[in-house]
Amino acid sequence: xxxxxxxxxxxxxxxxxxxxxxxxxxxxxxxxxxxxxxxxxxxxxxxxxxxxxxxxxxxxxxxxxxxxxxxxxxxxxxxxxxxxxxxxxxxxxxxxxxxxxxxxxxxxxxxxxxxxxxxxxxxxxxxxxxxxxxxxxxxxxxxxxxxxxxxxxxxxxxxxxxxxxxxxxxxxxxxxxxxxxxxxxxxxxxxxxx
Amino acid sequence: xxxxxxxxxxxxxxxxxxxxxxxxxxxxxxxxxxxxxxxxxxxxxxxxxxxxxxxxxxxxxxxxxxxxxxxxxxxxxxxxxxxxxxxxxxxxxxxxxxxxxxxxxxxxxxxxxxxxxxxxxxxxxxxxxxxxxxxxxxxxxxxxxxxxxxxxxxxxxxxxxxxxxxxxxxxxxxxxxxxxxxxxxxxxxxxxxxxxxxxxxxxxxxxxxxxxxxxxxxxxxxxxxxxxxxxxxxxxxxxxxxxxxxxxxxxxxxxxxxxxxxxxxxxxxxxxxxxxxxxxxxxxxxxxxxxxxxxxxxxxxxxxxxxxxxxxxxxxxxxxxxxxxxxxxxxxxxxxxxxxxxxxxxxxxxxxxxxxxxxxxxxxxxxxxxxxxxxxxxxxxxxxxxxxxxxxxxxxxxxxxxxxxxxxxxxxxxxxxxxxxxxxxxxxxxxxxxxxxxxxxxxxxxxxxxxxxxxxxxxxxxxxxxxxxxxxxxxxxxxxxxxxxxxxxxxxxxxxxxxxxxxxxxxxxxxxxxxxxxxxxxxxxxxxxxxxxxxxxxxxxxxxxxxxxxxxxxxxxxxxxxxxxxxxxxxxxxxxxxxxxxxxxxxxxxxxxxxxxxxxxxxxxxxxxxxxxxxxxxxxxxxxxxxxxxxxxxxxxxxxxxxxxxxxxxxxxxxxxxx
Numbered sequence: 001x002x003x004x005x006x007x008x009x010x011x012x013x014x015x016x017x018x019x020x021x022x023x024x025x026x027x028x029x030x031x032x033x034x035x036x037x038x039x040x041x042x043x044x045x046x047x048x049x050x051x052x053x054x055x056x057x058x059x060x061x062x063x064x065x066x067x068x069x070x071x072x073x074x075x076x077x078x079x080x081x082x083x084x085x086x087x088x089x090x091x092x093x094x095x096x097x098x099x100x101x102x103x104x105x106x107x108x109x110x111x112x113x114x115x116x117x118x119x120x121x122x123x124x125x126x127x128x129x130x131x132x133x134x135x136x137x138x139x140x141x142x143x144x145x146x147x148x149x150x151x152x153x154x155x156x157x158x159x160x161x162x163x164x165x166x167x168x169x170x171x172x173x174x175x176x177x178x179x180x181x182x183x184x185x186x187x188x189x190x191x192x193x194x
Numbered sequence: 195x196x197x198x199x200x201x202x203x204x205x206x207x208x209x210x211x212x213x214x215x216x217x218x219x220x221x222x223x224x225x226x227x228x229x230x231x232x233x234x235x236x237x238x239x240x241x242x243x244x245x246x247x248x249x250x251x252x253x254x255x256x257x258x259x260x261x262x263x264x265x266x267x268x269x270x271x272x273x274x275x276x277x278x279x280x281x282x283x284x285x286x287x288x289x290x291x292x293x294x295x296x297x298x299x300x301x302x303x304x305x306x307x308x309x310x311x312x313x314x315x316x317x318x319x320x321x322x323x324x325x326x327x328x329x330x331x332x333x334x335x336x337x338x339x340x341x342x343x344x345x346x347x348x349x350x351x352x353x354x355x356x357x358x359x360x361x362x363x364x365x366x367x368x369x370x371x372x373x374x375x376x377x378x379x380x381x382x383x384x385x386x387x388x389x390x391x392x393x394x395x396x397x398x399x400x401x402x403x404x405x406x407x408x409x410x411x412x413x414x415x416x417x418x419x420x421x422x423x424x425x426x427x428x429x430x431x432x433x434x435x436x437x438x439x440x441x442x443x444x445x446x447x448x449x450x451x452x453x454x455x456x457x458x459x460x461x462x463x464x465x466x467x468x469x470x471x472x473x474x475x476x477x478x479x480x481x482x483x484x485x486x487x488x489x490x491x492x493x494x495x496x497x498x499x500x501x502x503x504x505x506x507x508x509x510x511x512x513x514x515x516x517x518x519x520x521x522x523x524x525x526x527x528x529x530x531x532x533x534x535x536x537x538x539x540x541x542x543x544x545x546x547x548x549x550x551x552x553x554x555x556x557x558x559x560x561x562x563x564x565x566x567x568x569x570x571x572x573x574x575x576x577x578x579x580x581x582x583x584x585x586x587x588x589x590x591x592x593x594x595x596x597x598x599x600x601x602x603x604x605x606x607x608x609x610x611x612x613x614x615x616x617x618x619x620x621x622x623x624x625x626x627x628x629x630x631x632x633x634x635x636x637x638x639x640x641x642x643x644x645x646x647x648x649x650x651x652x653x654x655x656x657x658x659x660x661x662x663x664x665x666x667x668x669x670x671x672x673x674x675x676x677x678x679x680x681x682x683x684x685x686x687x688x689x690x691x692x693x694x695x696x697x698x699x700x701x702x703x704x705x706x707x708x709x710x711x712x713x714x715x716x717x718x719x720x721x722x723x724x725x726x727x728x729x730x731x732x733x734x735x736x737x738x739x740x741x742x743x744x745x746x747x748x749x750x751x752x753x754x755x756x757x758x759x760x761x762x763x764x765x766x767x768x769x770x771x772x773x774x775x776x777x778x779x780x781x782x783x784x785x786x787x788x789x790x791x792x793x794x795x796x797x798x799x800x801x802x803x804x805x806x807x808x809x810x811x812x813x814x815x816x817x818x819x820x821x822x823x824x825x826x827x828x829x830x831x832x833x834x835x836x837x838x839x840x841x842x843x844x845x846x847x848x849x850x851x852x853x
Binding site: 021024028046049050053054055057058059061062067076080161162165 | 383384
């Protein structure tokens with residue numbers, strides 16, 4: 001199955017409504033999960049995603065056939081959803097980030113592709129995924145969103161860079177540092193359990 | 195957490211439709227839709243079975259909104275056979291999903307669709323409905339003018355603005371270029387992207403510079419759209435896009451060091467070449483690059499070119515751009531339009547609503563003419579437009595919310611502003627504290643206007659459809675009071691001698707009126723013998739200005755007309771090119787008389803300013819220096835310059851004559 005689903009959508013581009021129905025079918029749930037993770041609960045996630053998808057439909061209505069065919073749908077949808085989410089947060093009084101006061105950043109002697117290294121193994125080994133998601137949500141927001149998009153939403157560095165309008169190098173750095181903070185937090189947690 | 199009202203209504207409608215559908219489905223056999231979003235848009239698996247004719251019309255009146263939406267979308271499939279009346283009725287449905295679906299479908303039904311209901315739907319409180327209406331109008335672009343779309347360009351919602359930009363592009367040859375270029379600076383990426391795409395459809399008459407600049411936009415979608423537009427409009431000058439340094443972040447020493455260490459040690463890169471390669475050249479200084487162990491083929495460095503070739507290419511590009519600019523200038527001159535500007539100022543994210551010139555006494559004393567304006571941040575700035583220097587700043591003023599009125603008198607600048615508690619504060623430029631405050635009833639949305647000599651101020655309070663104007667001096671004495679006969683006050687104008695005040699009122703759609711009254715007594719000055727208490731002008735008055743001799747009153751109406759009325763009550767129209775009677779509630783406008791009363795400057799929603807002879811109405815010339823609606827105009831005391839401010843925080847000073 002193609003990673004982004006764009007190959008599935010492209011043939012439908014000539015019929016906008018069929019194109020959109022397939023798009024909703026493919027991405028609505030993962031968008032809801034993404035937003036609910038950011039919020040820390042799913043209460044308003046459906047509403048945010050619904051508004052984002054309506055906005056996506058109105059945008060598709062003014063795109064040409066060529067633009068729909070060439071559209072990188074997944075990244076585009078996440079971008080729209082992210083904007084709606086940010087507007088929602090701006091209006092909201094709740095702040096969902098708790099800083100990790102006891103964590104310090106250290107420089108690694110090596111830099112590696114995090115997805116193939118220790119964090120990936122930790123993620124696979126962790127039975128309590130929900131706890132891990134909660135832990136990610138407590139990172140400083142700029143790390144939290146990037147780590148979440150990279151590991152939980154399985155987006156590429158470039159896709160995340162496009163969504164957040166940040167340089168790809170910054171995204172990689174945030175993934176790297178965010179995982180390091182998680183390692184520290186996990187190590188602390190495990191030490192406390194003992 | 196709070197969602198905005200629109201999202202809440204959208205969600206509640208969708209969820210309510212889901213809950214009630216359960217019982218309804220059992221009773222009438224309708225199938226269930228799985229996704230609330232598809233239900234909201236009337237898409238997906240058929241909510242309705244394959245019904246036609248009377249059954250379909252009945253579904254348009256179903257008690258469930260989701261059935262009504264689906265029925266509306268089903269009408270789209272009937273094409274030229276779709277009945278219009280039920281769709282026009284659906285445009286006024288209580289549910290936004292139904293209204294939006296109706297607007298959407300109407301746009302695809304051709305020339306038999308009346309335009310007026312779609313123009314009315316531009317004022318819907320829901321962004322979704324407004325967007326659908328704009329899209330529908332865009333599909334009917336050959337039947338509409340640019341004006342309603344230009345007003346919608348200022349919509350608070352980015353989806354509406356993006357749709358307006360797209361619809362303007364659909365006007366083709368009639369598309370106004372300046373507002374579209376201005377949209378390239380919108381705060382929302384979707385609007386900027388739409389602007390680039392729209393400009394790309396308009397051919398080689400589009401100047402390349404804005405699109406070249408848009409290729410460095412922070413957003414990747416905008417950059418892609420700009421590149422595509424350039425390839426469509428100016429393929430002869432398109433070069434491979436420069437990877438934007440704006441789009442890249444600052445170099446992080448730690449990251450660079452770690453990345454270098456990793457690449458030096460690893461035998462094969464684990465990084466995606468596609469994602470890292472475009473940025474690599476910007477991130478690594480030349481000296482460092484040599485230390486990396488290259489494990490994959492890198493893009494070859496562009497071969498050095500001969501200096502002569504580079505110069506020749508630069509001259510060719512410059513010649514092409516100059517040719518385009520010259521054509522633009524010649525076309526402008528053909529239509530007597532100028533963009534020559536003597537002073538230009540822009541303050542991001544700060545609406546500037548009023549501007550004044552320094553007092554005539556100040557100028558005749560030998561001082562240079564200065565301009566003063568206040569932004570939304572509460573600071574008052576004074577500039578010398580001739581030398582382009584900042585002369586003074588004052589503020590910030592306490593609890594500043596918005597400017598109500600400014601005047602520059604012999605003592606300095608006086609400003610009335612609304613504070614965050616709803617009080618009207620009067621300040622002098624030299625003082626940090628207000629010298630006088632006036633209470634404003636809650637929710638009254640007050641208006642204010644200083645007298646020409648700055649010793650009095652008229653303040654209008656509106657309570658729903660009732661308006662009252664009060665004249666105060668600067669020692670807290672209320673001098674006069676005038677109660678509006680016909681609705682809320684929408685505009686105020688003093689005569690230069692300070693004896694007469696005109697207030698415009700709005701009693702409802704089509705009920706715009708003007709009242710003229712004595713500034714000392716508050717009594718009407720209209721002919722008592724005729725029993726006249728007001729003058730009916732039809733539409734809401736947006737702005738007014740008396741001629742310098744106080745014998746004529748010019749006013750701009752909500753439908754875009756500018757009318758001129760003598761005190762003797764004759765009616766002379768200077769500008770009437772609106773083809774229909776539709777109004778633009780969000781419209782901003784300004785009027786300014788030349789000091790000698792011979793010319794009248796007036797604004798258009800596109801940001802164009804026209805200067806016309808006040809007797810003949812003939813167009814003297816036009817100024818196109820703004821891409822957004824103009825909020826204020828002022829003629830310099832010597833009559834040689836005009837200053838204009840637009841809602842995007844841009845201030846321009848330009849020549850007041852065509853020569």
